[in-house]
Amino acid sequence: MKTRGYKDIALLLWALCLCFSGIVPAYAQETVSTVANNIVESVEGLPAPIAAFSYLLGLFFGVWALIKLKNHVESPQNAPLPEAASRFLAAGAFLALPFMYDVAVGSVTDGFFPDTTDFVETTADSMAASTSGMGNISNGFSSVLQNIIDSFSETPAPIASFGYLMGLLLVVAGILKLREHIENPDKSPAREGLVRIFVGGAFLSLATSYIVFFNTITGGNDGAGDIGGIVSAGSGELDLYMAGCTSGSSKLDQVICNVAYSTKGLPVFLVLFSYLAGMLIGFWGLLKVKEHIEDPRQTQIWEPIARFVAAGAFFALPMIVTVMFNTLADGITPYAAESFNDANGATEGSLDEMMVKFVGNIFEPSRALFSWFAFVAGSVFIVIGISRLLKTSQDGPRGPGGIGTIMTFLTGGALVSFNPMIGAFSSSLFGTANVKTFATLAYADGMTNAEIAHVEAVYGAVIQFMIILGMVSFMWGIFVFR
Secondary structure (H helix, E strand, O other): OHHHHHHHHHHHHHHHHHHHHOOHHHHOOOOHHHHHHHHHHHHOOOHHHHHHHHHHHHHHHHHHHHHHHHHHHHOOOOOOHHHHHHHHHHHHHHHOHHHHHHHHHHHHHOOOOOOHHHHHHHHHHHHHHOOOOOOOOOOOHHHHHHHHHHHOOOOHHHHHHHHHHHHHHHHHHHHHHHHHHHHOOOOOOHHHHHHHHHHHHHHHOHHHHHHHHHHHHHOOOHHHHOHHHHHHOOOOOHHHHHHHOOOOOOOHHHHHHHHHHHOOOHHHHHHHHHHHHHHHHHHHHHHHHHHHHHOOOOOOOHHHHHHHHHHHHHHOHHHHHHHHHHHHHOOOOOOEEOOOOOHHHOOOOOHHHHHHHHHHHHHHHHHHHHHHHHHHHHHHHHHHHHHHHHOOHHHHHHOOOOHHHHHHHHHHHHHHOHHHHHHHHHHHHHOOOEEOOOOOOOOOOOOOHHHHHHHHHHHHHHHHHHHHHHHHHHHHHHHHHO
16 A cells, blocks of 8 residues: 555656656647647548559459459359459449549539538638637636637537548448449348448538538528527527626626626537537438448438438527527517616615615626526527437437427527516516516505605515516426426
8 A cells, every 4th residue: 555655656746747847738738629630630641542542452353353254254154244244343443433432422412512621611710700709707617618619629620531531431332332232132232332332422522411401400591500690599699688787896796797798608609519519410310321221120211310400400509599589489578677666765874775785786687697597598408409309209208209309499499588488478467578666655644755765665676686586486487397
């Protein structure tokens, strides 16, 4: 035990020496994007050896075909003609591999083939630009989110690169499978070779595949997936939520506002997370297409389709948030509070004055914070709902068409439209979305004006506090409803 302890101390001292010597701090600036760029640089030369290997395969199959043709002429029964023909076809395909890649891509894109490099660079630029205005609190939580986003800004590049390499290999594998089919159709069906070439073309044109998934959800609306759009979905910009927040105060209201502003980057972070999730799920869906065609009984057709739909929904998360808002709250007037009693009526230096000032100080910032929290929570529920599309009917309520999934989307829509939903319930009960907040003492006989003002000031503070509790209870009710 003592020897083990001495070793641990020695290792600790060695690590400290490395830190002070400047060796370890060299890694301080390294991020996930650095690793992603290293991966891309490491594999960018792989297409050349794949092309060279295929060329050698073409030469090998050509020589092998001539030998098989000679054997067939000498002994047709022992060397059937399909053996020589399959090798000739494989040799020609491998020697003309760039043409085969064009055929594979054309079978999927039909000429619609945006440059993958441009797609990745555009994605990275969009992710980097989205970090602007994420919060005005230095070293706050938004700073952490911004560092994470900056760190992952280059991650689409290795995904696209890996997809391109996957496409190259699948086309080569497809050619080999077609050769096996020509020689032995019963053992190696033609679909095994064709599906590899088809899916290989989809991977070679991965950017096109992603755009197809996106357009399937958005209908071709390029602005539907705007990263900044999520903070303006539904009821307006974040600043509208924060209208009750003022700067320069040293009171509790400023603390509440700081909490709200320091989390301003959460929706942006959520959209970027969903974008990366869409890329990975779309990649997974293409592999599921291959598995389904090879063995339909093992992999149902719903599995790749569900992944394509989920990938498109993740790409267009701002649009999905807006759709859920409009589904529940389109045209509904958000609730509004009218004027409150004058707080100056409270007795100076008394306990009721402390209560009136406390509630008056936190009222508007609390409304802003709860509305903002509801919006972020609703967006998270919508992401959870999209992810449930990947499940199967065997998951019951949590399945794609289960009541749990439906309620998750509805809960998300109710939360992102929190203020209009309160207005809808208020109108259903009282006929108006305007909350009555100005209290008038009906029975004031024998009371002086100062006493009346004192009571009404307390009433105003109580009403404001009840509104705060009402917002919390209403939000909790939405969660319980799910």
